[in-house]
Amino acid sequence: MTTRSKPDVPRFYLTTAIDYANGDPHLGHALEKIGADVIARYRRQCGDDVHLLIGMDEHGQKVQQTAAKEGVAPQAFTDNIALRFQAMWARLGISYDQFIRTTEPHHKTGVQALIRRIAERNPDDFYERSYTGMYCVGCEAFKQDADIVDGKCVLHTTRTLEEVEERNWFFRLSKYQGFLQNLLATNPSFIEPESRRNEILGLLAQGLDDISASRARLDWAVPFPLVLSNGETQGTYVWFDALPNYLTATGFPDAGYEQRWPADVHIIGKDITRFHVVIWPAMLEAAGLPLPKQVWAHGFVQLGGERFSKSAGVKLDLGEAIDRFGADAFRYVLLREVPFDSDGNFSWERFEERYTSDLANAFGNLASRAMAMVEKYCEGVVPAAPRPDAELDDDADVEAYHGGLSGTRGWLLHEGLAAVARMTARANEYVAATTPWAVAKDPGRVAELHQILASLIRRIAKQTVMLAPFMPHKVEAVWAQLGAPATASAWHLMELASLNPTGWRVQKGEGVFPRPVAPTLPSPTAASSAPPTS
């Protein structure tokens, strides 16, 4: 629909996992979306034509059952969930370009087109097979004996297992084992980080089983386009419905989808690596379609050291987290604390510590003190002055920043933030080393003073631009106070070296990152620090 043609601009199509429409967005969802958004904003700020896809997985028995329990039609149910997710992404400042829902008519026809295309090109790839087993509705899967205790699935002890015999369409996944092994051998960066690749290599070495592609009794689903020999039409099984969203979002099978497909990177959680690195490439190969260039599996967030789970256990209210210091600060702390290539931890205590030390004390205060001195000693106008050699020390960190965000060595967003933090610390050290307030007392050292202050403002401006993908709103407040032209996010990230603050009229206003006020933690810290009673 919006097939913008910018032939000379690199396109960058990144996707996130579609979220299952069975509950509200939580911390785990947020980490992935925020990370993907940072990458998208970074690429835009590097001049790319970015397309960020986010969406919902809305089919399946669980959705149908939950909707029934609440007495609403499944579509109405998922409509509501989708709105709640979209509202949350808006609050978090997720700059998605497209929001796909698997219940959209175009997605459904796209899935069917893909399946037909596979069947046409490789008639042997879909075949009928009957199967008998214990079916767990919670898992939406047949369970083996080892997972059954007292006749119930160990993961869903409140649900009753159903003995089911059914005839399904199967996909000949086993046929693609060699293809996939070759893919990972010749293109190791197809799945990163490396630990996840090793996992898949081990899995491939064990051999692949064919997988079910359709299911009986699956009413809330895309109708599987092939009819069984007994005349039955079944519902498309979850992964054959969900995975193609990345493709149908580009318009497939309609003309023009090739302008966006293949995706540059699928951002997913480590739990669904297998589906994206085994099943999805096999499906695409079977259909004779190009594969995505990369799959990136991020880790999980633990909450206060405990496992975070949507279905059982620990929860953190996203709205509360956002309200604490604002969406931007939450984005910053989350990505600074949680390595984007492995698991990380999050707690209210760390949140506050990180916010205070990095944003309020280091960066916020740096901006504050620098602007105060420009106002005090230079009537608020940044003086012209040559760049001191000391600033060259930042170059290595700028490089490290790009290394973390460009994807060339993986998507190490936390390393990008660490690099900026080092630059901030270096600027504060520079202030201490040059003591501009002392220099200002000596009329003979005006040139020196000007150089120090201009250098400080330039460093802050540089850091502000670099932080723009992470904190898109806060950063503009700083930018405005600096008196810099246009917006921070408009500044090309490859042209940081050309930042020249000469003549900017700074206006130190309210601190953009105020220190937290006294009784801070929403969790009962007071209670836990009190002496134990009884």
Place this chain on the structure above:
RNA sequence: GGUCCGGUAGCUUAGUCGGUUAAAGCGCUCGACUCAUAAUCGAAGGAUCGUGGGUUCAAGUCCCACCCGGACCA
């Protein structure tokens, strides 16, 4: 049950092909400074590197077993 990943100072982590006193940030303690958001700068303290064996002149770094956490598969 199987495969894989992780277990390093109070907290979060870095430690390349095994090799001099195991590194950093935060927190804590002390000192300095006053431009600044009771911020900043400097210094000090703090780790028998999950446990137990083994290989080696030498192991956080390799091998085996076990314990704990996690993901996936059965």
